[in-house]
Amino acid sequence: WVEGELIIPSEVCYHGKAYTVTDLYPVFRGCKTLTKVTLPSTLKHLTDDDNSYLNPFPGCSALEAIEVDKANPWLRAVDGILFSKDMTWIISYPAASKRTDYTVPSTVKRVAYGAFLGCDNLKTLYVPAAEVDQFKTAFNGTVLPI
Numbered sequence: 001w002v003e004g005e006l007i008i009p010s011e012v013c014y015h016g017k018a019y020t021v022t023d024l025y026p027v028f029r030g031c032k033t034l035t036k037v038t039l040p041s042t043l044k045h046l047t048d049d050d051n052s053y054l055n056p057f058p059g060c061s062a063l064e065a066i067e068v069d070k071a072n073p074w075l076r077a078v079d080g081i082l083f084s085k086d087m088t089w090i091i092s093y094p095a096a097s098k099r100t101d102y103t104v105p106s107t108v109k110r111v112a113y114g115a116f117l118g119c120d121n122l123k124t125l126y127v128p129a130a131e132v133d134q135f136k137t138a139f140n141g142t143v144l145p146i
Contacts, residue, residue, distance in 0.1 A: 081094065
């Protein structure tokens with residue numbers, strides 16, 4: 001398991017061969033000691049068969065912040081939260097974020113499955129009125145009412 005902060009490289013070597021890092025789901029599932037992660041510019045596949053985004057950090061209860069290389073054409077992080085580059089998807093809200101309330105940007109239209117899983121500090125979520133129904137299903141299995 002990973003402890004503390006992790007910077008994921010854009011390329012890894014295995015048996016002398018270089019591989020570009022384009023996907024990481026579900027590598028970090030349940031990693032309870034990861035506190036911060038930086039994603040490379042090459043990462044792009046965080047989706048399922050329906051092309052819906054998936055939270056790549058489910059069960060990472062110590063995760064406080066996510067960063068993304070600014071050159072990544074598919075993803076971005078704002079205030080430690082992982083979004084699609086166009087800001088229409090919230091992909092992952094760090095479970096150990098200290099925020100007790102959060103206002104979802106008005107550009108967000110979809111939320112990744114499990115995006116808010118384990119966010120026990122988050123007590124109030126402000127969602128654009130037109131998107132309330134979309135967000136209701138995002139909190140199945142959490143304590144956060146919406």
